[in-house]
Amino acid sequence: MSGSDREAAARRLLEQTSSRSVPPEIHAEAVRRGARMLRRRAVARRLLWLLMFAAAVGFTVWALTARPWVEPPSDTTPPLTSW
Amino acid sequence: MRQRHASQETRRAREFEAFVAGAAGRLLHAATLLTAEAPDDNPRARRLLTLSLAHTYACWDRLRGEDPYDRTRQYLATRFARGAWHHHGGLGRSRPHPASPLAPLTPQERLILVLRLYEGVAEEQAAALLGLSAERVRAICHRATTALLHRSRGPAPAATAKKAVPS
Numbered sequence: 001m002s003g004s005d006r007e008a009a010a011r012r013l014l015e016q017t018s019s020r021s022v023p024p025e026i027h028a029e030a031v032r033r034g035a036r037m038l039r040r041r042a043v044a045r046r047l048l049w050l051l052m053f054a055a056a057v058g059f060t061v062w063a064l065t066a067r068p069w070v071e072p073p074s075d076t077t078p079p080l081t082s083w
Numbered sequence: 084m085r086q087r088h089a090s091q092e093t094r095r096a097r098e099f100e101a102f103v104a105g106a107a108g109r110l111l112h113a114a115t116l117l118t119a120e121a122p123d124d125n126p127r128a129r130r131l132l133t134l135s136l137a138h139t140y141a142c143w144d145r146l147r148g149e150d151p152y153d154r155t156r157q158y159l160a161t162r163f164a165r166g167a168w169h170h171h172g173g174l175g176r177s178r179p180h181p182a183s184p185l186a187p188l189t190p191q192e193r194l195i196l197v198l199r200l201y202e203g204v205a206e207e208q209a210a211a212l213l214g215l216s217a218e219r220v221r222a223i224c225h226r227a228t229t230a231l232l233h234r235s236r237g238p239a240p241a242a243t244a245k246k247a248v249p250s
Binding site for chain 2 (some may be wrong): 006008009010012013014015016021022023026027029030031032033034035038039082
């Protein structure tokens, strides 16, 4: 028995006993779960954008109040008074 | 914006329904072969198919010309492979039903046999999908085919052999 014959015989064995009747609740359940996955993804995306926006706003407010680019006043050198 | 969203949703629902009507029978049979359950009592296969179809539904708008059947089959195969690994020898392991032609095979042999022979996936593709080498896939497929044919014709050769020995 050659390889292709064996494969054909095995294929026939796999093809048989197929009732081919699909219960309709599979479609409904798949749509329900798929829609839920889509909804969750949309919510997660929205949350992530919101978080990024909040972080950007927070950083801007902090930068404007703390002004980290301004040189801090020195307090190690004593002030010159009597020259 | 909302209107476009709604029209996209109805289009997706329509296309998906047509796809399921065409493909679900074949996929359910493949899933039943994978789980080695009886054709009329296959809760695991149904669950596997439902989850795969839900995954396809969720990425329907991002398929971009890719074949949804192919995508569903890929997800089905990888999910089954993962599940078989997790259940290996564990409590959740289900016993294969004797009515299934693939009952005596291991989950991996069933998976490769179904992909290669029933679905006609190329050796290289199946190997890439499962993370095995093409030679290994060929060897497993060969072994599984032998086991399957031997089992289906099981008692007959043994009987002739017995008869042949005394004469």
